[in-house]
Structures are given as structure tokens and as C-alpha cells.
Amino acid sequence: MKFVIVFACLFAIVLANEEANVLKNEWEVNPENFYYTLELDNHIRAEQKGNLEGKDTWIVTGEYEHLTPEGKTVKVTYKADETGYHPHVDTVL
Known part of the structure; x- marks a missing residue:
């Protein structure tokens, strides 16, 4: 369930950038794991993967980054x- 929330947030970022072109969009969804990656030409990138552990526990890891109006990359x-x-948030000049 948690990965759905994170995916929804990333989807909102994409919708807010409707003029961006998709450079990379890959995904694989299985009953016990999933993976996706998305990269846009406006410096937005997202990657996420998850594995079902046990009966109902998802372990999800990922990262996303974007370029601020000031030219800094936030990851x-x-x-x-x-x-x-x-x-964990990093800001790079």
C-alpha cells in the first residue's frame, strides 16, 4: 500500500510537468515484486522497486530527483x- 502512495506522488510530479518529454519509461509488475523507472527531459527522474516479504509486507526502495528553479538538483x-x-534528501549545486 505504501508504494501506491509514493507512486501517486511521483505521478503528480509528472502531471505537473505536462510539457516534458519522456526519455525513459520502463516497468515490470509481478504479484510479489515490481520495478519502474521514469526519466523526463526536464531533469526529473524516478526509480522504484518493491518486494513482497511474507504474506503482506512490502519492502519498497527508490529514489527521485528534480532540478529546482535555482539550478540545484534535489535527490x-x-x-x-x-x-x-x-x-533521505540531498541537494547538490
Whole structure:
């Protein structure tokens, strides 16, 4: 369920950038794991993968990045598991 929330957030980013062209869009969805990657020509990139552990516990890892209006790259890496969503944010000049 948590990966659905993260995917929805990334989908909102894409919709907000309707003029961007898709450079890369790959995905694979299986009952016990999934993977997707998305890259746009406006410096937005996202990648996520998840594995079902046990009966109903998803372990999801991923990252996304975008370019701010000031020209800085913001990169968020994260892990979502039974204990919650754990992001780490880096800003690079």
C-alpha cells in the first residue's frame, strides 16, 4: 500500500510537468515484486522497486530527483517498510 502512495506522488510530479518529454519509461509488475523507472527531459527522474516479504509486507526502495528553479538538483532516496517511510534528501549545486 505504501508504494501506491509514493507512486501517486511521483505521478503528480509528472502531471505537473505536462510539457516534458519522456526519455525513459520502463516497468515490470509481478504479484510479489515490481520495478519502474521514469526519466523526463526536464531533469526529473524516478526509480522504484518493491518486494513482497511474507504474506503482506512490502519492502519498497527508490529514489527521485528534480532540478529546482535555482539550478540545484534535489535527490530523495527512500525505503518504505512495515515501520514507515524513511526518506533521505540531498541537494547538490
